[in-house]
Amino acid sequence: MVVNLFEDVLEDVKGLIKLGHICIDNNVFRCHYKASVIILIAFSILNTSGQFFGDPIDCLCSDEIGDDKNDLLDSYCWIHSTFTLPKALHKKVGLEVAHPGVDQYKPDDVKVYHKYYQWVWLVLFLQSLMFYIPRYVWKLCEGGRIKSLVFDLDKPVLKPSEKQEKLGLLVLYLKSNIRYHNSYFFYFVICEVMNFANVIIQIYLVDGFLGGAFTTYGTDVLKYTEQDQEKRVDPMIATFPRMTKCTFHQYGPSGDVQRHDALCILRLNILNEKMYIFLWFWFLFLAAISGLVVLYRLIIIFVPAFRYLVLRSRARMTDPNHLKLVMEVSKIGDWFLLYLLCKNIDRQNFKELIQEYTKEIVDDGSGQHLMAYPDNPDKLK
Structure with a gap:
């Protein structure tokens, strides 16, 4: 399943930019599998584009280690990580320290x-897969049902005989499968719910990935702009330092172990700090609207009258009496199917569909459906 998911994402990545001809979800759902996937893949590609930013790391050693070892030092510090000193973040740059977080240190100093930084591009790509999983699952469960039921009724102009035939087929399906959706x-x-849970989980996963700095990253940046310039510490530099330290050990001419302290420039962190402040606000926005969607679904489930109002707002051309009768005999799954059909079928065609469907309901011989309008059955004609 993982392989199929990976192939599906790669095949659909271009199609994500375009809106599908058949809509089987909503705008909030599309924010997860379209907007989020595009953003994360774009950030992942941008993070690996070294031609725009040069080498991801450049290290300078105060000791003489030889020009032939500069590349070795860069590779070592990139692989084994660099560090900063929290105590040096609050010191004055140019007077007490050379750069924020960079200072002389003792063995017992906190580092x-x-x-x-070497995993950012991969984590971003894996996040895009996680955002696509609910869409992948829904496509498997949906099975192309709406696409097969539209019957070209999304076109406003059809031959009368063709339209009547397609409406008849759709009405027959709805009647035969009523209360089975x-x-x-x-x-x-x-x-x-998976969308909502996914974005919450991702917020905490990124927080762990960045050492516990992500959950408050956005608010820290906003607070930073309001603080006294002499006392404030840039949270973007604290989380994504542009200058760090690296300790490199090698054997000297006499065989003794020599320690070299290097200053390392992390160019990519200029990009990373901007990407993650954007992702912080984007994830917060997704979590808020996805939570509202879950609340909306609970109302849909437990308040049947609200379903009629939602469908009525979508199908304004349809006779409300016909809609009321259809809702009387339908369960929540039938309502959802009609709602999706209404989003994909031309309004006039949907009006005629509900009209024909109502006739089939009345003519099924049970008589109980007429109780919806016992005083005026002509409304059903």
């Missing part, structure tokens, strides 16, 4: 190691 609806609800 913050930065090991994330509840699982279809709840599969979609589960995928929406």
